[in-house]
Amino acid sequence: xxxxxxxxxxxxxxxxxxxxxxxxxxxxxxxxxxxxxxxxxxxxxxxxxxxxxxxxxxxxxxxxxxxxxxxxxxxxxxxxxxxxxxxxxxxxxxxxxxxxxxxxxxxxxxxxxxxxxxxxxxxxxxxxxxxxxxxxxxxxxxxxxxxxxxxxxxxxxxxxxxxxxxxxxxxxxxxxxxxxxxxxxxxxxxxxxxxxxxxxxxxxxxxxxxxxxxxxxxxxxxxxxxxxxxxxxxxxxxxxxxxxxxxxxxxxxxxxxxxxxxxxxxxxxxxxxxxxxxxxxxxxxxxxxxxxxxxxxxxxxxxxxxxxxxxxxxxxxxxxxxxxxxxxxxxxxxxxxxxxx
Numbered sequence: 001x002x003x004x005x006x007x008x009x010x011x012x013x014x015x016x017x018x019x020x021x022x023x024x025x026x027x028x029x030x031x032x033x034x035x036x037x038x039x040x041x042x043x044x045x046x047x048x049x050x051x052x053x054x055x056x057x058x059x060x061x062x063x064x065x066x067x068x069x070x071x072x073x074x075x076x077x078x079x080x081x082x083x084x085x086x087x088x089x090x091x092x093x094x095x096x097x098x099x100x101x102x103x104x105x106x107x108x109x110x111x112x113x114x115x116x117x118x119x120x121x122x123x124x125x126x127x128x129x130x131x132x133x134x135x136x137x138x139x140x141x142x143x144x145x146x147x148x149x150x151x152x153x154x155x156x157x158x159x160x161x162x163x164x165x166x167x168x169x170x171x172x173x174x175x176x177x178x179x180x181x182x183x184x185x186x187x188x189x190x191x192x193x194x195x196x197x198x199x200x201x202x203x204x205x206x207x208x209x210x211x212x213x214x215x216x217x218x219x220x221x222x223x224x225x226x227x228x229x230x231x232x233x234x235x236x237x238x239x240x241x242x243x244x245x246x247x248x249x250x251x252x253x254x255x256x257x258x259x260x261x262x263x264x265x266x267x268x269x270x271x272x273x274x275x276x277x278x279x280x281x282x283x284x285x286x287x288x289x290x291x292x293x294x295x296x297x298x299x300x301x302x303x304x305x306x307x308x309x310x311x312x313x314x315x316x317x318x319x320x321x322x323x324x325x326x327x328x329x330x331x332x333x334x335x336x337x338x339x340x341x
Contacts, residue, residue: 004139004140024130028123028130079123079126106129167317168320171317171320209278212271212275
C-alpha cells in the first residue's frame, strides 16, 4: 500500500513543490481517466449501453464529447503553465548547464501536451516522473507496493533475457573468430603482456629475492638444507672418486662427512646468493634468452592456450545463460505461506 511519509514531507525544504506534485498528479489522473472514458464513449457499444441504462447522462454528455478537445485544452493549458513555471525555476536555480536543457530533458512533458491520441500516452510518463521524484525524497515508498514489485520483477526478467542473449552471441562470435585462426595468443603477448613486462619482471625478481631470504633464514631454509643435504649425500656416496675416501684409515669417514657438509653449505649458499642477487634486468635477460631459443613446441602451446580460452568462454556462456529470475521466482513461491496451512 502506498503511504505518505509526513515527517519527511515536513522536514524537507521542497514542501511547496511536493504539494504542486500532488496537485498535478491528481489533475493528470483525472485527465487520463476522462480521456479513457471519452474514448470508450465514442464506441457504439458503450454509447448504446449508456443510452439504454443512463439516457439522461448520455444526452448531457453528448455535447461534451463533441467538443472534448476544448475540455482537453483546459488541462493542456494548466500543464503548460506548470511546465513553463518549472522551467523558469530551473533556470533561476541553475539546475542545468544551459537554460535550454530543461525542455530536452523533459521532452515527454511537451510531447504529451499535443492534443492527439498517439501523443497523449506520454502523459503517463509525467505521472512516473512525479512518483519518482516523491520516491527519491522518501515522501512515498514505492518499494513496498505490489504494482512496483510486479513491474520491477518483469523489467529485470526482460533486461536479463536480453542481455544474456547479447552476451552469449558476442562470446559465440569470439569463439568462431578464434577457431577461424585469429592470432589471439600473439595479440595477448604483444598488446597485453608486453606493455606490462617491466612490472612482471620486477614482481618476479621480488619473489625470487624473497625466496632466497626465506631459504637463508627460518624453517623453510632448514627444509631446503635438508633436501640439499640428502641430494648431496646421495651424490657423494655414488661418486666413485669420493667413495675411495672410505678406504683411508681412521679419518676416511670423517673426511667424507666433512666434504658432504661443505658441499651442502656451498650449494645452499650459492642458491641463496643466486636468488638474492637477481634483479628485474637479469630476469628480463633470462626471459629474452629463453623465449628466443625455445621454439620447438610453440605451435602446440598456442593450440593449448586457444583451447583453454575456448573452454573458459564456454563456461562463461553456461553461467550467463542461467535464468536467475526463474530461481528467484521459485524461491518467492516457496516462501509464500500456504493459505490452507
